[in-house]
Amino acid sequence: MADDNLSAAADHNNLAELERVGAGTAIAGEIFGLVGKSQFFAEFSQEDIADLAAYMDVYRAQPGQMIIREGDAGDFMMLIVDGEVDILKKSFRVAQQHMTSAGPGMTLGEMSMIDGEPRFATCIASQLTVFAVLTRDSMAKIILDHPSLGSKILIKMVTMLSLRLRQTSARLLRVMEENR
Numbered sequence: 001m002a003d004d005n006l007s008a009a010a011d012h013n014n015l016a017e018l019e020r021v022g023a024g025t026a027i028a029g030e031i032f033g034l035v036g037k038s039q040f041f042a043e044f045s046q047e048d049i050a051d052l053a054a055y056m057d058v059y060r061a062q063p064g065q066m067i068i069r070e071g072d073a074g075d076f077m078m079l080i081v082d083g084e085v086d087i088l089k090k091s092f093r094v095a096q097q098h099m100t101s102a103g104p105g106m107t108l109g110e111m112s113m114i115d116g117e118p119r120f121a122t123c124i125a126s127q128l129t130v131f132a133v134l135t136r137d138s139m140a141k142i143i144l145d146h147p148s149l150g151s152k153i154l155i156k157m158v159t160m161l162s163l164r165l166r167q168t169s170a171r172l173l174r175v176m177e178e179n180r
Contacts, residue, residue: 014069015059015076015133024056024132030081031132038105040079040156051146052153055138061085061125068123074112075136077157080104083129088122101126110157113139 024031032049035041041049058081061067068074070090084103088096099121102108112119113136143150 014066014072018065018067019060019062021058021060021130024053024058025050027058027081027130027132028053031079034079034081034105038079038107040105040107040160043152043156048149048152051149052134052142053132055142056132056134058130058132061129061131063125063127065125066122067125067129067131068109068119068121070120070122071118073116074109074119075116076133077107077109077113078123078131078133079107081130081132083131084126085123085129085131086126088124089120090122096122107160110161114157114161 028050031041031053032046035044035049044052056079059067061083067078067085070088080102082104084101085108086101087099087108089099091097102123108123109119111117113134116136139150139153142153
């Protein structure tokens with residue numbers, strides 16, 4: 001348990017090194033503006049987003065700043081509001097390999113926020129990036145304070161993770177078939 005607390009502290013330390021811009025309520029309008037760009041917010045009303053934003057904090061990362069470190073424990077997910085984040089994964093052949101990039105409206109870190117397992121990849125701002133953070137504790141408060149919103153968020157997260165798993169499985173199958 002002490003190791004979990006130490007790793008969660010390391011995850012928060014990454015945030016501590018970044019500039020906290022303010023509360024999510026200050027950018028609720030910008031988050032609502034992402035509705036058309038983000039599959040996460042597809043069924044969210046303006047009221048849902050205002051309620052959610054009240055439980056979030058907003059950070060700014062400069063180009064090259066690490067937001068999430070692979071292997072650290074994670075207790076938050078992030079929503080990119082502006083900018084771009086590179087997602088890097090350690091592999092057997094190279095120290096870190098670029099997997100993809102994520103931009104406005106995309107969420108990162110959901111898996112670790114839900115299951116408490118170590119971060120799957122490293123996320124580094126490739127340009128000035130503004131993002132909103134939802135912690136596990138804040139998610140628990142939303143579930144208690146706004147059960148329907150909490151349910152909507154959890155269903156959306158599970159659906160997104162399921163889609164990502166299906167896409168990854170399809171890619172893996174293609175690679176396996178190519179290597180026959």
